[in-house]
Amino acid sequence: MADKSSDRSAPTMADVAKAAGVSKSTVSRAFTQPNMLGVDTVERILEIANRVGYVPNHTARALSTGRHGNVALVVPDVANPFFPPLIRAAQMEADRSDFCVFLGNSDENWRQEDKLVDRFVSQVEGLALAASRLSEERIRHHALKRPLVLINRDIRGIPRVLIDSSTGVIDAIAHLAALGHKSLVYVSGPASSWANQQRRAAVRAGAKTHHMDVTIVAAKVPSYESGRAVVPDILASKATAVLAFDDLTAQGIMTGMADRGVAVPEQISIVGCDDVLGAATYPSLTTVSNRSDEAGRAGMSLLLDMLNSRAVGDARLVLGTHLVVRNTTAPPPRKSISS
Amino acid sequence: MADKSSDRSAPTMADVAKAAGVSKSTVSRAFTQPNMLGVDTVERILEIANRVGYVPNHTARALSTGRHGNVALVVPDVANPFFPPLIRAAQMEADRSDFCVFLGNSDENWRQEDKLVDRFVSQVEGLALAASRLSEERIRHHALKRPLVLINRDIRGIPRVLIDSSTGVIDAIAHLAALGHKSLVYVSGPASSWANQQRRAAVRAGAKTHHMDVTIVAAKVPSYESGRAVVPDILASKATAVLAFDDLTAQGIMTGMADRGVAVPEQISIVGCDDVLGAATYPSLTTVSNRSDEAGRAGMSLLLDMLNSRAVGDARLVLGTHLVVRNTTAPPPRKSISS
DNA sequence: CTATGTTATGCAACCGGTTGCACGTCAAGA
DNA sequence: TCTTGACGTGCAACCGGTTGCATAACATAG
Numbered sequence: 001m002a003d004k005s006s007d008r009s010a011p012t013m014a015d016v017a018k019a020a021g022v023s024k025s026t027v028s029r030a031f032t033q034p035n036m037l038g039v040d041t042v043e044r045i046l047e048i049a050n051r052v053g054y055v056p057n058h059t060a061r062a063l064s065t066g067r068h069g070n071v072a073l074v075v076p077d078v079a080n081p082f083f084p085p086l087i088r089a090a091q092m093e094a095d096r097s098d099f100c101v102f103l104g105n106s107d108e109n110w111r112q113e114d115k116l117v118d119r120f121v122s123q124v125e126g127l128a129l130a131a132s133r134l135s136e137e138r139i140r141h142h143a144l145k146r147p148l149v150l151i152n153r154d155i156r157g158i159p160r161v162l163i164d165s166s167t168g169v170i171d172a173i174a175h176l177a178a179l180g181h182k183s184l185v186y187v188s189g190p191a192s193s194w195a196n197q198q199r200r201a202a203v204r205a206g207a208k209t210h211h212m213d214v215t216i217v218a219a220k221v222p223s224y225e226s227g228r229a230v231v232p233d234i235l236a237s238k239a240t241a242v243l244a245f246d247d248l249t250a251q252g253i254m255t256g257m258a259d260r261g262v263a264v265p266e267q268i269s270i271v272g273c274d275d276v277l278g279a280a281t282y283p284s285l286t287t288v289s290n291r292s293d294e295a296g297r298a299g300m301s302l303l304l305d306m307l308n309s310r311a312v313g314d315a316r317l318v319l320g321t322h323l324v325v326r327n328t329t330a331p332p333p334r335k336s337i338s339s
Numbered sequence: 340m341a342d343k344s345s346d347r348s349a350p351t352m353a354d355v356a357k358a359a360g361v362s363k364s365t366v367s368r369a370f371t372q373p374n375m376l377g378v379d380t381v382e383r384i385l386e387i388a389n390r391v392g393y394v395p396n397h398t399a400r401a402l403s404t405g406r407h408g409n410v411a412l413v414v415p416d417v418a419n420p421f422f423p424p425l426i427r428a429a430q431m432e433a434d435r436s437d438f439c440v441f442l443g444n445s446d447e448n449w450r451q452e453d454k455l456v457d458r459f460v461s462q463v464e465g466l467a468l469a470a471s472r473l474s475e476e477r478i479r480h481h482a483l484k485r486p487l488v489l490i491n492r493d494i495r496g497i498p499r500v501l502i503d504s505s506t507g508v509i510d511a512i513a514h515l516a517a518l519g520h521k522s523l524v525y526v527s528g529p530a531s532s533w534a535n536q537q538r539r540a541a542v543r544a545g546a547k548t549h550h551m552d553v554t555i556v557a558a559k560v561p562s563y564e565s566g567r568a569v570v571p572d573i574l575a576s577k578a579t580a581v582l583a584f585d586d587l588t589a590q591g592i593m594t595g596m597a598d599r600g601v602a603v604p605e606q607i608s609i610v611g612c613d614d615v616l617g618a619a620t621y622p623s624l625t626t627v628s629n630r631s632d633e634a635g636r637a638g639m640s641l642l643l644d645m646l647n648s649r650a651v652g653d654a655r656l657v658l659g660t661h662l663v664v665r666n667t668t669a670p671p672p673r674k675s676i677s678s
Numbered sequence: 679c680t681a682t683g684t685t686a687t688g689c690a691a692c693c694g695g696t697t698g699c700a701c702g703t704c705a706a707g708a
Numbered sequence: 709t710c711t712t713g714a715c716g717t718g719c720a721a722c723c724g725g726t727t728g729c730a731t732a733a734c735a736t737a738g
């Protein structure tokens with residue numbers, strides 16, 4: 001009668017109950033409401049459970065309680081360096097509360113995102129969407145079925161945490177103006193990106209303040225390749241400074257400039273956004289810093305608060321940013337560059 | 340009698356059954372085994388289900404079938420650029436088969452990894468562990484309860500996909516030897532990392548072939564900071580070339596060298612591993628390329644095969660690597676450097 | 679010594695599906 | 709006409725927990 005428990009399948013509550021000579025209910029309570037039982041009983045059950053290697057079945061519990069202890073996190077592109085720190089922080093925050101997180105990669109595609117959310121929704125308690133590409137209508141639709149928080153997307157009535165690039169971008173414009181620049185181009189990101197809209201607006205505002213000309217050049221997808229691709233457009237504008245939607249784009253632009261023999265920062269100044277590359281570029285990139293990890297942590301924390309029905313309401317948490325001056329900005333050349 | 344279905348909760352199979360005047364079983368089969376039913380019946384049920392907005396409950400289904408359509412992926416550090424492409428590819432592969440993936444971040448810590456796996460195990464059909472820091476014993480233990488595949492970890496009897504750096508590393512050594520280097524240091528990674536063990540062995544082997552001296556310098560964690568930290572040790576070795584465990588470490592080393600005024604590659608050559616930075620460093624880094632995305636895809640694919648009980652057995656898939664020569668390698672200086 | 683409360687535990691229904699088996703019907707073969 | 713098999717469907721048990729209510733034991737109050 002040593003070990004009869006060598007089934008392939010894991011021991012269940014019934015097994016533990018039998019071994020302990022009590023009912024299933026008692027075992028259940030030993031785990032969920034121990035103070036409802038005699039201390040010795042609880043101790044004995046836990047001991048036995050541990051001995052036979054019993055682990056409560058998440059799925060079964062979820063079925064009867066409706067709480068699965070899972071949340072979902074959806075991002076546009078795991079491989080975009082903006083997101084890993086965010087994902088990491090969110091995941092660790094969830095972990096602290098014993099939540100498991102589903103990760104979804106929408107591939108910068110709203111259809112894919114919608115599909116993912118639909119698949120997740122029946123098995124999570126709540127969702128966090130980072131830089132969602134979904135329409136406001138779809139987001140509201142999903143928010144109706146499950147607690148939902150947004151990261152870097154601003155929709156009234158839906159709890160959200162935003163990284164406010166405005167301050168940092170305005171600092172950047174001031175910095176460029178102080179160096180003597182009179183014109184700049186903003187290389188934009190995805191149209192549906194809240195961050196992009198906000199940065200573009202901040203660029204316009206800052207440029208106005210400092211009486212600078214601004215040209216918008218569109219790079220649909222934020223990536224190294226996109227950056228390289230828009231270099232001709234940038235040069236055509238005759239501007240002496242560039243502010244890119246993100247560091248990846250900025251990095252691509254730097255490479256593109258180098259390919260054409262345009263010196264950075266001597267002939268043209270470049271500023272990135274997000275500070276995801278650290279000082280890894282050469283010259284090291286002047287950029288607008290943010291703490292995407294903090295956004296991830298805060299977003300998840302907010303979501304967990306909602307799940308514990310701690311009042312959240314129309315939360316709108318804004319995280320500040322600031323300019324990090326490195327070596328890609330300098331005074332403009334005497335005369336505008338000619339390729 | 341218009342809509343009585345406005346409960347807060349979603350309609351269940353019983354609701355649909357009642358509305359259709361059939362039994363639960365029939366509704367169930369209409370979704371899972373339609374060809375077992377009359378075509379008209381199926382059609383009617385589907386129509387009604389659709390009308391009342393019925394969606395099968397994932398959790399309940401999982402409870403009775405044991406199939407939740409979920410898999411778990413655990414990595415040591417989401418923010419390490421080696422992993423995002425891997426994660427992304429794995430997630431998309433799972434997605435193609437309508438699987439949802441739990442993501443775990445072990446934080447380079449085996450206890451954390453063990454805890455995560457335990458939490459996942461009751462709600463996934465299978466697990467993929469990338470660069471697992473667990474002991475072989477723990478891995479075998481978990482593999483007993485669920486189909487499990489390893490990525491970059493080589494344990495007999497457990498399906499695994501490995502990125503074989505040996506070929507690339509040996510190429511790198513040959514490249515350095517051809518340039519005239521006589522000595523190099525290998526900056527190692529985590530001791531429990533299979534990749535590290537393999538790279539170290541390849542370095543030794545390659546060095547022996549080319550009659551080079553090799554010194555091992557330890558960097559416990561693969562990171563930019565670690566790289567900077569080991570620079571004094573490297574210089575102390577008087578070696579003229581460095582091969583680092585990964586690109587991040589190599590990048591840190593480059594910065595550290597620059598800080599000390601040691602020119603790369605004129606005074607010392609540096610080779611990285613993984614090629615996660617592209618040509619983003621300056622000088623652009625010579626490195627051993629791999630396709631971590633392919634490893635992620637293949638690993639997940641293998642896991643899904645196991646779940647469909649397609650024979651897998653003791654699979655051991657090895658992906659090759661090759662050297663990418665960029666600009667951090669050059670002939671050694673005439674005389675060894677002095678800091 | 680009986681009435682009343684507490685406390686620890688068991689019973690059984692329930693969460694929302696799945697599935698083996700039984701049953702009834704209808705058509706083809708004997 | 710009776711048998712037999714295929715087909716379509718329902719019954720009820722089951723997956724592994726949770727939980728409202730009942731009950732038994734024991735303590736306290738009247």
